[in-house]
Amino acid sequence: MQTLAVNGFDMAYLDVGEGPPLVCVHGSLCDFRIWSSVLGPLSKKHRVIAPSLRHFFPDHWDGVGDTYSIAQHVDDVIGFIEKLDMGPVDLMGHSRGGHITFRVAQRRPDLLRKLILAEPGGELDATLDPAYKPGPSPLAARIAASAELIAKGDIDGGLEIFMDALEGPGAWKRLPATPKQLLRDNATTLIGQMRDARPPFSKADAEAIRTPTLFIGGANTRGTLPLVLRALAANVKGSRTEMIPGATHPMFEQAPQKYCEIVLAFLAEA
Numbered sequence: 001m002q003t004l005a006v007n008g009f010d011m012a013y014l015d016v017g018e019g020p021p022l023v024c025v026h027g028s029l030c031d032f033r034i035w036s037s038v039l040g041p042l043s044k045k046h047r048v049i050a051p052s053l054r055h056f057f058p059d060h061w062d063g064v065g066d067t068y069s070i071a072q073h074v075d076d077v078i079g080f081i082e083k084l085d086m087g088p089v090d091l092m093g094h095s096r097g098g099h100i101t102f103r104v105a106q107r108r109p110d111l112l113r114k115l116i117l118a119e120p121g122g123e124l125d126a127t128l129d130p131a132y133k134p135g136p137s138p139l140a141a142r143i144a145a146s147a148e149l150i151a152k153g154d155i156d157g158g159l160e161i162f163m164d165a166l167e168g169p170g171a172w173k174r175l176p177a178t179p180k181q182l183l184r185d186n187a188t189t190l191i192g193q194m195r196d197a198r199p200p201f202s203k204a205d206a207e208a209i210r211t212p213t214l215f216i217g218g219a220n221t222r223g224t225l226p227l228v229l230r231a232l233a234a235n236v237k238g239s240r241t242e243m244i245p246g247a248t249h250p251m252f253e254q255a256p257q258k259y260c261e262i263v264l265a266f267l268a269e270a
Contacts, residue, residue, distance in 0.1 A: 001032075001058070004051075006079040007072075012058050013051035013080075017043025020113070021086045022267070024050040025077060027095025027121065028193060029162070029186045031057040034094075038252050041260035046090070046267065051080055053097075055192060057185040063151060068192025070096075070199075074103045081111045090267055092116035095225075095249065099198065102232075105211045115211040116263060119218065119225045119249055120201075120232065127203035128231040139165060139224070140194075147190040155187045162190065167248060168222060179253075201228065206235035213239040214266045216259065218247035225249060240266075 003010040014032045016039050026034045032050040042048045053073050055061035061068075077100055081089055091112050093101030098120025105115050126132040142165035149158035160172035163183070172180075215233045217226060233241045242262045244251045252259040 004080060004083050006076050006083055009054050009067075009076065011051050011054070011076065011080055013049055014039070016048045016050075017046055019046045020267070021084065021089040022046040022048050023077075023081060023084075023089050023091050024048060025091070025093040025097035025101050026050070026053065026056070027093075027097045029159070029183045029189060030094075030097075031182065031186060033057070033182055035252070037256040038260050038263075041256070042263065045264055049084065049089075051077075053077075053100075055189055057182070061188050061192075063147075063188040063191030066195065068189060068195070070100060070103065070196050073100050074107070077101065077104050078108050078111065081108075088113040090114045090116070092118065092263070093120065094118040094252070096121045096193075102201075102205075102209070105209050105213075106205060109209075109211050112211045114267060115209070115213045116216065116266065117213065117229075117232070118216045118251065119221060119229055120215075121225065122198055122228060123200040123224070124228060124231050125200040125202045128201060128206070128235070129227070132200075137224070143190060144194050147194045150187050151191050155184055158190065159183050159187060166223070201232060203235055206232050207237065209236045209239075214262070215239060215241040216251065216262060217241065217243045218249055218251040218254070219243045219245050221248045221251075 003012050024035050031052040035050045055068050091101050098117040099122045102120050123137050146158040146162040163172040213236050215229050217229045233239050244255050244258050247254045
C-alpha cells in the first residue's frame with residue numbers, strides 16, 4: 001500500500017504489475033481490496049493502480065462533515081491521475097465508482113485512453129427515461145434507512161438493508177465473513193452518501209463522452225442498474241457492451257476470469 005496526497009487528503013492505493021496504467025475506482029462501501037480477485041490477471045498485462053477514495057478504508061471516518069460527495073471524489077480521481085503523471089491512463093469504475101469515472105471522462109478526456117464502466121450507479125433523467133419522476137429514488141430511501149441505523153451504531157442492521165435492496169432478500173446473510181468485514185470497514189461512508197447530491201445521467205452527458213468506452217454488466221443483475229447501463233451505452237458513441245452470464249452486480253468477484261478476459265481484450269485493441 002502506498003499513499004498520494006491529493007486535494008489535502010492522503011489517498012491510499014495499491015500499485016501492482018507493469019505495463020500501461022489501469023486505474024480502478026471502487027464503488028459504495030468498498031475500497032481498493034475489492035479488486036483482489038482480478039489484480040493477478042490484470043497485472044500480467046498492465047500496471048494496475050487501485051486507490052481507496054476519500055473516507056474509505058484504510059481511513060476510519062466518523063461520517064461527520066461535508067467532505068464526502070460525488071463531486072469531491074471526481075475531483076480526487078482527477079487529482080490522483082494528474083499526480084501519477086503517467087500520461088493518459090485507462091480508467092475503470094464499478095457501481096458508484098462507475099459514476100465517478102463517467103464524470104471524470106466528461107470533464108477531463110485528456111487524462112484518459114480508454115474507459116470501462118461496470119454497471120455505473122445513478123439515476124436517469126427525463127431525456128433517457130420516459131418514466132422519470134423528480135425526487136429521491138427508491139434506492140436513495142433505502143440508503144437513508146441504512147445510514148440511519150449505521151449512525152446509531154447498528155452497523156450490521158444498516159448493511160443488511162443496503163445489501164438486500166441491491167441484491168435481493170437474504171443477500172447480507174449469505175455473504176461470507178471476509179466480504180462482510182470489508183463492508184463493515186466502510187459502513188460510515190453510507191452516512192456521507194445520503195448527501196451525495198448525485199446528478200442524474202442525461203442524454204447530453206452520454207453523448208459528450210468521447211473516450212473509447214466499454215460497458216460491462218451482470219446478466220442477472222436486478223433493479224435499475226441494467227436500465228442505466230443500457231441507456232448510457234445506447235448514447236455513448238462507439239461504445240460496446242459485454243454481459244457476463246450468470247453474474248450479478250459484483251460480477252468481477254463472481255466471474256473474475258471472464259471479467260478479466262473482457263477487460264484485457266478491450267484494452268489490447270488499438
